[in-house]
Amino acid sequence: MKLSQKIQEMQLSPIRKFVPYADAAVAAGKKVYRLNLGQPDIATPKAFFDAVRNFDQNVLAYANSQGEATLIEALQNYYKRIGIDFKKSDILVTNGGSEAINMLMTAMLDNDDEVIMAEPFYTNYKTFVGQAGGKVVAIPTTAEDGYQYAVREKIEGVITDKTKAICIINPGNPTGKVLTQEEMQLIVDIALKHDLWIIADEVYREFTYDGKEMATFGSFKEAEQNVVIVDSVSKRFSACGARIGSIASKNEELMSNLMKLAQARLCCPTIDMIGSAALYNLEPEYFDDIKKEYEHRRNVSVEALKEIEGIKFGVPEGAFYITAQLPVDNAEDFLMFLLTEFDVNGETVMFAPAGGFFGTPGVGQSDMRIAYVLKAEDMKAGINIIKEGIKAYNAR
Amino acid sequence: MKLSQKIQEMQLSPIRKFVPYADAAVAAGKKVYRLNLGQPDIATPKAFFDAVRNFDQNVLAYANSQGEATLIEALQNYYKRIGIDFKKSDILVTNGGSEAINMLMTAMLDNDDEVIMAEPFYTNYKTFVGQAGGKVVAIPTTAEDGYQYAVREKIEGVITDKTKAICIINPGNPTGKVLTQEEMQLIVDIALKHDLWIIADEVYREFTYDGKEMATFGSFKEAEQNVVIVDSVSKRFSACGARIGSIASKNEELMSNLMKLAQARLCCPTIDMIGSAALYNLEPEYFDDIKKEYEHRRNVSVEALKEIEGIKFGVPEGAFYITAQLPVDNAEDFLMFLLTEFDVNGETVMFAPAGGFFGTPGVGQSDMRIAYVLKAEDMKAGINIIKEGIKAYNAR
Numbered sequence: 001m002k003l004s005q006k007i008q009e010m011q012l013s014p015i016r017k018f019v020p021y022a023d024a025a026v027a028a029g030k031k032v033y034r035l036n037l038g039q040p041d042i043a044t045p046k047a048f049f050d051a052v053r054n055f056d057q058n059v060l061a062y063a064n065s066q067g068e069a070t071l072i073e074a075l076q077n078y079y080k081r082i083g084i085d086f087k088k089s090d091i092l093v094t095n096g097g098s099e100a101i102n103m104l105m106t107a108m109l110d111n112d113d114e115v116i117m118a119e120p121f122y123t124n125y126k127t128f129v130g131q132a133g134g135k136v137v138a139i140p141t142t143a144e145d146g147y148q149y150a151v152r153e154k155i156e157g158v159i160t161d162k163t164k165a166i167c168i169i170n171p172g173n174p175t176g177k178v179l180t181q182e183e184m185q186l187i188v189d190i191a192l193k194h195d196l197w198i199i200a201d202e203v204y205r206e207f208t209y210d211g212k213e214m215a216t217f218g219s220f221k222e223a224e225q226n227v228v229i230v231d232s233v234s235k236r237f238s239a240c241g242a243r244i245g246s247i248a249s250k251n252e253e254l255m256s257n258l259m260k261l262a263q264a265r266l267c268c269p270t271i272d273m274i275g276s277a278a279l280y281n282l283e284p285e286y287f288d289d290i291k292k293e294y295e296h297r298r299n300v301s302v303e304a305l306k307e308i309e310g311i312k313f314g315v316p317e318g319a320f321y322i323t324a325q326l327p328v329d330n331a332e333d334f335l336m337f338l339l340t341e342f343d344v345n346g347e348t349v350m351f352a353p354a355g356g357f358f359g360t361p362g363v364g365q366s367d368m369r370i371a372y373v374l375k376a377e378d379m380k381a382g383i384n385i386i387k388e389g390i391k392a393y394n395a396r
Numbered sequence: 397m398k399l400s401q402k403i404q405e406m407q408l409s410p411i412r413k414f415v416p417y418a419d420a421a422v423a424a425g426k427k428v429y430r431l432n433l434g435q436p437d438i439a440t441p442k443a444f445f446d447a448v449r450n451f452d453q454n455v456l457a458y459a460n461s462q463g464e465a466t467l468i469e470a471l472q473n474y475y476k477r478i479g480i481d482f483k484k485s486d487i488l489v490t491n492g493g494s495e496a497i498n499m500l501m502t503a504m505l506d507n508d509d510e511v512i513m514a515e516p517f518y519t520n521y522k523t524f525v526g527q528a529g530g531k532v533v534a535i536p537t538t539a540e541d542g543y544q545y546a547v548r549e550k551i552e553g554v555i556t557d558k559t560k561a562i563c564i565i566n567p568g569n570p571t572g573k574v575l576t577q578e579e580m581q582l583i584v585d586i587a588l589k590h591d592l593w594i595i596a597d598e599v600y601r602e603f604t605y606d607g608k609e610m611a612t613f614g615s616f617k618e619a620e621q622n623v624v625i626v627d628s629v630s631k632r633f634s635a636c637g638a639r640i641g642s643i644a645s646k647n648e649e650l651m652s653n654l655m656k657l658a659q660a661r662l663c664c665p666t667i668d669m670i671g672s673a674a675l676y677n678l679e680p681e682y683f684d685d686i687k688k689e690y691e692h693r694r695n696v697s698v699e700a701l702k703e704i705e706g707i708k709f710g711v712p713e714g715a716f717y718i719t720a721q722l723p724v725d726n727a728e729d730f731l732m733f734l735l736t737e738f739d740v741n742g743e744t745v746m747f748a749p750a751g752g753f754f755g756t757p758g759v760g761q762s763d764m765r766i767a768y769v770l771k772a773e774d775m776k777a778g779i780n781i782i783k784e785g786i787k788a789y790n791a792r
Contacts, residue, residue, distance in 0.1 A: 001591055001621070001622055004504055005506050006506060007503045010653075012655060016662075039455075041455060043454040044455055048456065059436070059634060095495075098662055102661070106400065109400055113400070124659070124660040124661075131528075131657070132527075239456045240457055241666030243664065253399065260406040261403070263409035265491070265495065266494055269638060270637030270639075272665050
């Protein structure tokens with residue numbers, strides 16, 4: 001029996017494939033700071049658990065394929081607060097932002113079609129592009145150029161007759177780049193000119209720092225047929241295990257075609273949708289403290305990273321990731337060293353080797369991504385282990 | 397912006413696309429018996445809700461991509477009881493049986509590859525085959541021939557060099573066909589001879605009637621590298637809204653490649669996996685009453701259907717569906733008539749028009765699938781409305 005070419009060409013997630021080694025380190029009695037995964041240690045709002053515990057039907061039935069009515073309504077209200085007026089039929093609830101991307105790639109790509117993404121990109125997207133038979137075309141950016149990809153020549157330079165969509169995570173994962181209004185306008189203009197979809201993954205919308213305000217791609221009226229917004233409760237409400245995301249677009253043809261995929265997989269988990277409706281119904285003030293906390297964690301993490309000699313990274317303006325080039329020959333080897341041979345007083349650390357976040361061959365082999373999702377002192381401790389680990393690794 | 401060819405070639409689910417009309421009938425004050433969907437009215441075991449309510453972590457975190465350890469262990473024990481010894485790494489938890497099929501098609505099919513299925517087939521499978529770029533190749537069966545597809549000439553007659561897998565739902569959806577040991581052996585022999593995957597969807601494993609015993613494809617040692625078992629808590633435990641399924645196989649290359657897809661979508665919903673572990677830990681006696689109840693519902697439904705003049709159907713041996721050819725010109729038109737123009741004392745009925753369950757052009761246009769998931773008197777009432785509706789529809 002043969003496996004398909006396409007699955008053989010995919011990769012294990014660089015964010016998750018080292019988990020067994022981290023688990024082994026824990027089993028061996030070590031403490032591991034897990035900076036690899038965007039899994040915040042911030043409590044999920046009680047409203048979620050209350051809604052779940054109050055579920056009182058005796059049959060846990062299939063939900064509507066489009067999503068629970070209460071959640072769709074809560075999403076409409078949420079979008080209204082940020083200035084976008086979505087009809088019910090403009091919204092589709094998905095199994096996390098991941099399924100949203102999977103569905104969108106299926107809806108937009110045939111074999112060898114292309115999607116443009118800034119590099120480094122969120123690596124799991126590549127798997128979904130590959131599942132749809134398509135290709136990621138990367139716009140290379142670096143810490144030195146401020147992870148700047150919203151430049152006309154850069155984007156138009158990679159557009160071909162196979163290009164179907166520009167996929168933008170804003171604020172960015174894994175760089176923390178936040179687009180200005182002008183940069184967004186440029187992307188909108190290019191998409192209109194070349195007839196491209198804009199997939200706007202705005203799951204970190206609330207997390208911008210230094211007083212920066214962020215617009216949503218949903219606010220560009222002239223591009224409302226091109227724009228598709230992806231959202232999720234995972235990061236926004238620290239509810240990663242709920243697996244509830246969404247797609248929102250005013251393009252009726254897109255939304256009605258997506259229903260084919262939605263109906264085939266029947267529905268999202270019923271009680272998680274009910275819990276997620278309660279999350280979206282929280283007062284917007286909920287985000288004030290959370291944002292302050294992430295900004296503090298970012299500041300502490302940036303200061304700690306600066307202690308590492310030879311490191312290169314850009315200071316993130318939003319989301320909760322930092323991509324950094326380490327003064328090591330190979331980030332995967334270094335991580336294996338940290339997990340299997342190294343500790344500081346019985347503690348070690350896990351990051352995501354960022355090679356898989358790059359499309360350009362050979363680039364990113366010394367890079368890591370960390371998520372500042374743990375409390376400040378844990379971030380400090382984890383980054384210090386990386387610092388000490390680099391010395392030991394390079395001295396072997 | 398263009399949509400992909402593949403999504404345009406997909407269809408809305410014939411099981412779900414008439415839901416808006418049923419909802420409109422309800423809004424207009426009618427009662428609608430919903431026989432379209434395999435959504436049992438049997439209570440979900442309390443063990444599920446207890447486990448969910450007892451979840452006491454304050455962060456609803458991502459789970460392991462492979463699945464919660466407690467659920468994988470419960471699945472191992474469940475399989476042990478039916479005679480299959482699966483290692484932990486042989487099992488992957490999925491978002492319902494649907495995601496299992498989606499992943500398997502991605503893992504097995506490249507463009508234009510073929511999967512063999514008995515016709516009528518579970519229509520949603522076709523969407524996942526199409527998403528992977530493949531084609532469903534149907535083995536036509538009819539009520540008259542007892543929905544018999546396990547015949548060497550029938551199967552070998554459709555095998556080509558593009559055939560990658562035989563996909564078998566046993567007990568069958570939508571026919572209720574249950575394979576004998578000899579029929580299963582034949583399929584195993586053919587798969588071994590032609591080097592094919594056997595996708596064994598056994599989600600209705602416990603629901604066989606008339607004292608029939610059913611084997612699992614997992615019991616054929618000689619084919620353990622070919623066999624992949626798909627399961628789900630949806631029907632087995634009347635927990636459709638949990639969206640928890642699984643893939644189990646001793647083929648290590650398959651399972652390790654599937655982890656690429658599993659990691660890309662991060663994980664299944666955490667609390668539903670914890671609830672589902674409690675379901676799989678129920679005593680096997682749980683199924684005794686359930687099975688008796690479904691057998692009763694089947695008997696009542698079959699008797700009621702026999703009252704319809706000109707109907708053709710086979711008596712199901714398992715699962716909880718009946719596919720029947722109605723004495724109407726077009727089942728979709730007839731359903732629209734039932735939902736929008738007809739009632740018996742303010743009550744009407746919904747079934748799934750079965751045209752989409754057939755691959756052979758033109759076949760199945762007068763067929764419906766019903767699920768005997770409602771209590772016996774509701775099945776009787778619903779089928780009586782179909783009977784009266786046929787008279788009125790044909791008399792127009």
